[in-house]
Amino acid sequence: MEKKGSQRYGTLLQHPLLLVLALAISFVIMDPFKMGPLGDHDFKPVKHDLAPYKQVMENWPRDNRSRLGSGNLEFVDEVFGPESLEFDSLGRGPYAGLADGRVVRWMGEDVGWETFALVTSNWSEKLCSRGVDSTTSRQWKHEKLCGRPLGLRFHKESGNLYIADAYYGLLVVGPEGGIATPLATHLGGDPILFANDLDIHRNGSIFFTDTSKRYDRVDHFFILLEGESTGRLLRYDPPTKTTHVVLDGLAFPNGVQLSRDQTFIVFTETTNCRLMKYWLKGPKTGKVELVANLPGFPDNVRLNDRGPILGCNRLLQDSSTGGSYSQSMDEECLFPVTDPNEVLSLDDGHEDVHSCIPLQ
Numbered sequence: 001m002e003k004k005g006s007q008r009y010g011t012l013l014q015h016p017l018l019l020v021l022a023l024a025i026s027f028v029i030m031d032p033f034k035m036g037p038l039g040d041h042d043f044k045p046v047k048h049d050l051a052p053y054k055q056v057m058e059n060w061p062r063d064n065r066s067r068l069g070s071g072n073l074e075f076v077d078e079v080f081g082p083e084s085l086e087f088d089s090l091g092r093g094p095y096a097g098l099a100d101g102r103v104v105r106w107m108g109e110d111v112g113w114e115t116f117a118l119v120t121s122n123w124s125e126k127l128c129s130r131g132v133d134s135t136t137s138r139q140w141k142h143e144k145l146c147g148r149p150l151g152l153r154f155h156k157e158s159g160n161l162y163i164a165d166a167y168y169g170l171l172v173v174g175p176e177g178g179i180a181t182p183l184a185t186h187l188g189g190d191p192i193l194f195a196n197d198l199d200i201h202r203n204g205s206i207f208f209t210d211t212s213k214r215y216d217r218v219d220h221f222f223i224l225l226e227g228e229s230t231g232r233l234l235r236y237d238p239p240t241k242t243t244h245v246v247l248d249g250l251a252f253p254n255g256v257q258l259s260r261d262q263t264f265i266v267f268t269e270t271t272n273c274r275l276m277k278y279w280l281k282g283p284k285t286g287k288v289e290l291v292a293n294l295p296g297f298p299d300n301v302r303l304n305d306r307g308p309i310l311g312c313n314r315l316l317q318d319s320s321t322g323g324s325y326s327q328s329m330d331e332e333c334l335f336p337v338t339d340p341n342e343v344l345s346l347d348d349g350h351e352d353v354h355s356c357i358p359l360q
């Protein structure tokens with residue numbers, strides 16, 4: 001054994017190239033300077049039981065008319081990383097949260113896009129709003145300061161706009177816009193690290209997702225990579241100004257949508273590629289159920305006006321990557337759904353699937 005070992009050592013010394021290669025490999029494996037993608041992370045992979053790939057894909061036939069691919073791409077090079085589209089009670093909009101931290105609204109051809117709200121008074125045009133640059137990794141350094149509004153919802157009665165911001169938590173701004181007021185930034189002394197989307201209950205309570213207790217939006221890829229499930233569904237009650245944990249231990253909770261009759265709330269679990277529902281009323285109150293396994297990573301989920309209740313999801317709506325506005329502008333169902341039971345799944349070859357599923 002001893003002899004064999006020293007022989008191998010000898011071989012390495014005689015072949016300097018081999019020695020360099022061996023050193024390079026150990027450098028990569030040991031990563032002494034924490035330069036690798038997992039460099040500074042306390043990486044704790046988690047296993048999940050998921051439906052088999054084949055079984056999931058069989059439920060999602062390709063849309064052979066490629067309807068998403070044949071849609072019009074609007075506002076190219078005008079707004080970057082738009083997420084969560086809303087219209088106000090006067091029908092104006094869309095309103096959208098951008099990668100540069102602004103909430104903007106479309107005011108028609110003459111006015112164009114105007115800044116409606118900011119999530120922090122620290123926002124400055126010079127630092128935050130740098131066009132398409134704001135969607136590249138250079139913006140990631142400024143995101144914490146500039147904000148990243150991901151979830152938007154108008155409260156129909158008051159006209160107030162509620163905002164879930166990845167860095168500034170849950171906020172609200174009046175119908176005239178301006179600097180939003182924080183409502184929930186901490187829970188039990190810990191910061192809400194990654195607020196993502198929200199919906200407003202008829203009784204005024206706001207349900208919103210906090211995607212992870214460990215990683216913020218810039219590091220969201222680690223949530224997927226690890227499968228870590230520290231995400232939560234939270235509820236903010238305006239009368240008492242208090243925030244409560246509704247569900248804990250979720251794997252990348254993302255979009256939220258209350259059912260029309262308010263008996264349940266639907267949310268997406270991005271890591272597990274699925275749509276879940278949580279019962280708020282009736283015999284199943286407090287229970288969590290699977291609604292559908294999806295053929296990709298869902299983001300937001302919204303009701304459709306047509307037919308009974310339809311859930312829609314957008315895939316790869318990762319607005320942080322440059323030039324992804326085509327994937328981000330249409331998270332609502334863009335396609336007329338004539339048959340309420342239609343299951344629509346689209347893949348236009350850009351890893352982009354749009355699906356609508358009837359919810360009972």
Ligand SMILES: *[C@@H]1O[C@H](CO)[C@@H](O)[C@H](O)[C@H]1NC(C)=O
Pocket residue numbers: 061064065
């Ligand atoms: C497209 O899909 C529909 C429904 O799955 C099917 O009835 C139709 O025959 C398909 N058309 C083509 C051209 O493949």
Ligand SMILES: *[C@@H]1O[C@H](CO)[C@@H](O)[C@H](O)[C@H]1NC(C)=O
Pocket residue numbers: 120121122
């Ligand atoms: C603005 O930035 C300063 C310095 O980073 C920070 O102390 C302060 O809390 C920020 N203000 C707001 C409203 O975020």
Ligand SMILES: *[C@@H]1O[C@H](CO)[C@@H](O)[C@H](O)[C@H]1NC(C)=O
Pocket residue numbers: 201203204205235237238239280281
């Ligand atoms: C609104 O309804 C939800 C769901 O039933 C409940 O958890 C919440 O406490 C209610 N909020 C108020 C302000 O009554």
